[in-house]
Amino acid sequence: MKxxxxxxxxxxxASGIGYELARQLCTxxxxxxxxxxxxxxxxxxxxxxNVEIYQSNVSDPAEIxxxxxxxxxxxxxxxxxxxxxxxxKKIDLQTDTDLVDLTLEVETNLNGLMRMCVQxxxxxxxxxxxxxxxxxxxxxxxxxxxxxxxxxxKAAVHSFTQSLRIQLQDTNIKVxxxxxxxxxxxxxxxxCEEERKNLHAMDVTKLVSKAVDGMLQDKFEIRPGLSxxxxxxxxxxxxxxxxxxxx
Numbered sequence: 208m209k210x211x212x213x214x215x216x217x218x219x220x221a222s223g224i225g226y227e228l229a230r231q232l233c234t235x236x237x238x239x240x241x242x243x244x245x246x247x248x249x250x251x252x253x254x255x256x257n258v259e260i261y262q263s264n265v266s267d268p269a270e271i272x273x274x275x276x277x278x279x280x281x282x283x284x285x286x287x288x289x290x291x292x293x294x295x296k297k298i299d300l301q302t303d304t305d306l307v308d309l310t311l312e313v314e315t316n317l318n319g320l321m322r323m324c325v326q327x328x329x330x331x332x333x334x335x336x337x338x339x340x341x342x343x344x345x346x347x348x349x350x351x352x353x354x355x356x357x358x359x360x361k362a363a364v365h366s367f368t369q370s371l372r373i374q375l376q377d378t379n380i381k382v383x384x385x386x387x388x389x390x391x392x393x394x395x396x397x398x399c400e401e402e403r404k405n406l407h408a409m410d411v412t413k414l415v416s417k418a419v420d421g422m423l424q425d426k427f428e429i430r431p432g433l434s435x436x437x438x439x440x441x442x443x444x445x446x447x448x449x450x451x452x453x454x
Contacts, residue, residue: 208338208381208422211235214285216278218265218323219292220258221247223392224342224385227415228289233258239282241265241274242292265292265319266311275326286334288327290320291342295357309356316360321367331380338381340422341368345388345434348441349448372427381425385418388433409433 213236219225220240229238233255241263242248248260259282263274278285293316303309324339331337347365350358365384372382389408409432421429430438441448 208383208425209336210419210423213237213287214282215239215287215289216241216282216285216327217289217291218242218263218319221251223291224387224390224411224415225289225291226251227411228291228418229258230255231412231415231419236287237282237284239278239285265290265323266314268322271319271322271326275330278327279330283330284334285327285330286337287340288323288331288338289340289342290323291340292316292319293342293357293360295354297353298356300355312356312360316357317363317367320364324367324371328380332378334379336381337379338383338422339371339375340383340385341371343368343384343386345386345430345437346452347386348434348438349445349452351452382427383422384428385421386428386430386434386438387414387418388431388437390414 210232215232215236215238217225217228217238217240219242220229221242221244225240229240229251232238234257239259239261240248240251241261243262243264245262248262252258252260261274261277263270265271294312296312298309320341331339341364343364344361346354346358347361350362365386368382368384375382387409391408391411414431417431418429437448437451440451
């Protein structure tokens with residue numbers, strides 16, 4: 208996939224991996240980022256002056272439709288959708304019994320991603336070349352028990368992305384999966400200092416650089432660093448991979 212002169216929409220672009228994708232790509236592409244927090248979006252706009260912003264919450268289907276209406280009119284050449292928005296929580300399934308709160312991660316990490324893909328397919332199909340990039344996780348292969356719902360959403364994203372790739376194999380749309388290891392982003396704030404140390408987080412700048420290289424090489428499943436190691440261990444023994452992530 209050519210990684211210059213594209214028009215790219217990045218969800219969850221105000222922080223973490225989404226922000227770094229915008230930072231690395233905005234000088235040679237037209238980049239639009241979305242997020243829930245307008246203040247954070249404005250801050251990014253000041254830092255990355257050639258990035259466009261639009262407030263939108265991917266967990267709300269109505270807001271996705273409004274976003275599509277805006278993008279299709281303002282950026283009709285959109286040819287890359289990067290689904291990066293995500294939330295993570297530590298949940299004790301024995302004590303955290305609020306049934307509404309239990310599935311909040313599903314609405315953003317999985318339902319929002321699937322809706323974004325389907326909503327933007329008509330516009331992407333109009334382009335000569337196009338791509339969808341879905342962010343899953345190392346945890347799509349081997350979950351950590353402290354974040355059971357987050358891990359379940361990422362496993363589902365992995366499966367959905369595989370199906371989407373097959374369904375679109377005869378179209379102009381390439382489908383990538385970015386499966387990062389633990390990465391130095393605000394999503395790790397839910398973990399204490401000792402837990403973060405044990406996760407061996409990858410530098411976000413390095414991660415995104417490898418992700419962009421992977422897309423350039425049409426590597427449809429991109430697993431930088433420990434993510435690749437865990438997948439290889441999982442092929443030998445799923446129990447070993449699971450124990451490795453939960454030691």
